Amino acid sequence: MSQQKTQMAQTTGHVWDDDLQEYSNPLPSWWLIGFYASVIMALIYWMIYPAWPVGKHFTTGFNTVTYVNDKGQEKTWHWNTRAQLMKDMNEAQKMQKPYFDKVAAMSFADIARDPELTNFVNSAGKALFADNCAACHQSGGQGKPGFFPNLTDDDWLYGGTYANIQESITKGRHGYMPAFKEVLNATQLDELANYVASLSGEKADAAKAKAGDALFHSETAACYYCHGNDAKGRQQIGSANLTDKIWLWADVPGQGTPEKKVEAIRTVIANGLNRGVMPAWEDRLKPEQIKLLTAYVHGLGGGK
Amino acid sequence: MFKHEWIEKNVGIMLVAIMLAISIGGMVEITPLFFIKDTVEKVAGVRPYTPLESRGRDIYVREGCYLCHSQMIRPFRDEALRYGHYSLAAESQYDHPFQWGSKRTGPDLARVGKKYSNEWHVQHLNDPKSMVPASVMPRYPWLLTTPLDYSDVTDRLKALRQVGVPYSLTQGEYDRNVKEFGADVAKMLHIPDAQKNLIAQAQAGNYDGDRSNVSEMDALVAYLQVLGTMVDFSKYDNDEFVKFR
Numbered sequence A: 001m002s003q004q005k006t007q008m009a010q011t012t013g014h015v016w017d018d019d020l021q022e023y024s025n026p027l028p029s030w031w032l033i034g035f036y037a038s039v040i041m042a043l044i045y046w047m048i049y050p051a052w053p054v055g056k057h058f059t060t061g062f063n064t065v066t067y068v069n070d071k072g073q074e075k076t077w078h079w080n081t082r083a084q085l086m087k088d089m090n091e092a093q094k095m096q097k098p099y100f101d102k103v104a105a106m107s108f109a110d111i112a113r114d115p116e117l118t119n120f121v122n123s124a125g126k127a128l129f130a131d132n133c134a135a136c137h138q139s140g141g142q143g144k145p146g147f148f149p150n151l152t153d154d155d156w157l158y159g160g161t162y163a164n165i166q167e168s169i170t171k172g173r174h175g176y177m178p179a180f181k182e183v184l185n186a187t188q189l190d191e192l193a194n195y196v197a198s199l200s201g202e203k204a205d206a207a208k209a210k211a212g213d214a215l216f217h218s219e220t221a222a223c224y225y226c227h228g229n230d231a232k233g234r235q236q237i238g239s240a241n242l243t244d245k246i247w248l249w250a251d252v253p254g255q256g257t258p259e260k261k262v263e264a265i266r267t268v269i270a271n272g273l274n275r276g277v278m279p280a281w282e283d284r285l286k287p288e289q290i291k292l293l294t295a296y297v298h299g300l301g302g303g304k
Numbered sequence B: 001m002f003k004h005e006w007i008e009k010n011v012g013i014m015l016v017a018i019m020l021a022i023s024i025g026g027m028v029e030i031t032p033l034f035f036i037k038d039t040v041e042k043v044a045g046v047r048p049y050t051p052l053e054s055r056g057r058d059i060y061v062r063e064g065c066y067l068c069h070s071q072m073i074r075p076f077r078d079e080a081l082r083y084g085h086y087s088l089a090a091e092s093q094y095d096h097p098f099q100w101g102s103k104r105t106g107p108d109l110a111r112v113g114k115k116y117s118n119e120w121h122v123q124h125l126n127d128p129k130s131m132v133p134a135s136v137m138p139r140y141p142w143l144l145t146t147p148l149d150y151s152d153v154t155d156r157l158k159a160l161r162q163v164g165v166p167y168s169l170t171q172g173e174y175d176r177n178v179k180e181f182g183a184d185v186a187k188m189l190h191i192p193d194a195q196k197n198l199i200a201q202a203q204a205g206n207y208d209g210d211r212s213n214v215s216e217m218d219a220l221v222a223y224l225q226v227l228g229t230m231v232d233f234s235k236y237d238n239d240e241f242v243k244f245r
Helices: A002-008 A029-048 A081-105 A108-113 A115-132 A162-171 A186-199 A206-216 A258-271 A287-298 B004-008 B011-035 B051-062 B077-083 B118-126 B153-162 B171-181 B183-188 B191-205 B216-224 B238-242
Strands: A011-016 A020-023 A064-068 A074-078
Touching: A064 A081, A074 B238, A081 A115, A081 A287, A081 B077, A081 B238, A108 A115, A108 A287, A115 A287, A162 A287, A186 A206, A186 A258, B004 B011, B051 B153, B051 B191, B051 B216, B118 B216, B153 B191, B171 B183, B183 B191, B191 B216
Parallel strands: none
Antiparallel strands: A011 A020, A064 A074
């Protein structure tokens, strides 16, 4: 068979190494049809879409896209991705708009009472949270000890009401506590740390804790000024409640021995804090998105 | 006379013919961009990087961040929802080379600036999995411990100036920058003060949480925090950008 084919087929006429020859078969018709079809396709494409540069401009094509611009005017422009995006966004927003309008108009309490809207808050809020909040507060809002606060417990540095949460998201936060290693000596730091440990029921040296109590409420350390006389913190300035068992900056629960727990507290008092920065979201998210996120975060478990 | 066989049998001619064919393709795609005035949008706020940001950008390139992260938000709905406003040509006009990237293993970074705190970036670069458990990003712990080499920052800015980035050397160029970018930015773009400005920005910004030194982390975080934040999009109607396409 192959012998026969060799004799019948045309060759290019080249001969290499005595007997190597190259066939010169015509292109298969299915390939040729495909080739010409794609040439025609390209011509059609050039007519429909922006294609060739001409002088200082380009051929824009016949296809147009009609969109509504930010001012609400309807506009028609030659087809391009930027105009097409505005059209796509408008269409998608049209479907969500009734819900977002309701979220914007209703009070938080009413949103929570409306099952349909709560569903919307939970699904749209989850997407927004995953995009914007989860990198720090983690996907379930459980936070990261030592870095970012837990949003699912009922301890809130800046308050857990709807208004507080909305304010936190809109304007951002910045935690600050001065370093006391310049102000207090080693003994005083130790006494204060023992006192703070005793406040939340951790094992502490009673005598030192008593001295720490006095320091806490003295003008030397003036801890009470930010943390309050009862050491329960002040949410207006984001100072922590020191009497509960929830710790963000000093990893007290993670330490094995009472001495190490006191040491962890001592380190924070000595070095202070200039962290706990939450970015402001007002430039990135729309007010109604922030309101929806507020309702979502409030619903994570700890809202007050 | 002009038979295919003739080209095929002469390597030199074949080489020239191949180069011609390829360069025609390239020229058709690239040359018009230099002549179409409407390619780069006119927006306020885009400025060259400060010396510290510029060094941060060098580290971004050195570590190969662009291999997994793009800096180009395309005008599609899914990208608009996740990353924000699509990237404008104007926003990378001072990038040499641009960092658009061609592959996303990690997310796009064109608008990552100010989205997370400095502290998050430091911890995340140090150990990505500690912040994002599902992350496949490698760790970059040496950024925090390596002091930033800024001895050659003036030369680097001079090189960028050579390719058209408006860093200033003379008083005339400085005055022009004051007019275009305002006095505060113009000071940062003045090459003779580059080292001084770099140290001042690193200390004022305290990007790595340690004021006592200028680390590579300082530079990289300063760079990341400015990405995509220069244009205030609330000032513009998206209609204006449509006209550029």
